[in-house]
Amino acid sequence: MWAMLTSLFIGMLFGAGLTVSQMINPAKVVSFLDFTGNWDPTLGVVMIGALGATIPGIMIAARRQTPLLGGTFQIPSRQDIDARLLGGATLFGIGWGLSGFCPGPAIAALSSGVWPVFVFVAAMIAGMLLFRLVPRT
C-alpha cells in the first residue's frame, strides 16, 4: 500500500521537476537539439542536475540489500550492446527530434488539456503496442 502512495508522490515530484525545468515544453527541448541554430543549453543543465541527484541515490541503494519498502531492487543487469538497443535509440531519437517530446514530458504535458498532446501520447501508446507484435528474441 505504501508503495502506491510513494509512487504517486514521486510521480508528482518528477512531473513538477519537468515543469520547473521547462522540459515539458517541446520548443525548449528542440532549441537544445538545434546545435547549428540559436542553441539553448538548458536541457544539458537539466541533465546535470538530474544526474547529480540520482547518483547519490544509486550509491545508497548499492549499499542496501532491499528497498526501504521491501521487495527487491529491480535494476537491469545486461551489459551487451545489441542491434535492438542501437535501432531503438535511433528511432526514439528521430521521433524526439521531430516532436520535441520524450515519454515523461509528453505524459506530464497532458495536464495542459491541449488536444495535440493527447494525439502525441495516443500515437506513442500505439507505437508501444506495435512493438508487442515484434517477436521476442
Place this chain on the structure above:
Amino acid sequence: MGTGQVVVGDKRMEHFTPVSALLGGAMIGLAASALLLLNGRIAGISGILGGSLEGSKDDLLWRIFFLTGLVVGPWLVTAVRGRFPEIVMQAPLFILVVGGVLVGFGTRLGKGCTSGHGVCGVARASPRSIVATVVFFLAAAITVFITHHVLGA
C-alpha cells in the same frame, strides 16, 4: 487554470534558464533516487508506461499511481506560480503522430528513454545506457538539423 500560454505553432523560446534547469533537474533526480530507494524501481517513463500496457497485474497499480502523479505535478507547480507552463509544439499534427509512434516503438525496442537510459542508466554508468543516450541525442540533433536547416521547416 489559464491555458492561455499554450501555443500550437512556430513560436520559439530561446532563453537559457540555468537556475530553473538545475532546480528542476534536481527534482527529477530526487524522484529517481526516491523511487529506487523506496520502491526498488528504475524511474524510466517508457518502461513504466510500456509495462502498464503489458498487463503484469502486480506492477500495474504502482505504475498507474506514478503516471497519475506525473500528470498532477505540473498542476502543483501551476498552483504555486499561478500560471500554467508554456507548451509550444512547433511540429504539425501529422509530424506529432509520426514522432509519437517512433518514440513509443523506439523506446520499447531500445528498452529506455531520456529518463531510464539518460538519467538512471547514465547515473549508474551502465554501458548500454551510455551508448543509447549518445545515440538518441545524436539522432534527435540530426533530425532537428534536417527539419530546421535542410528542409527549412
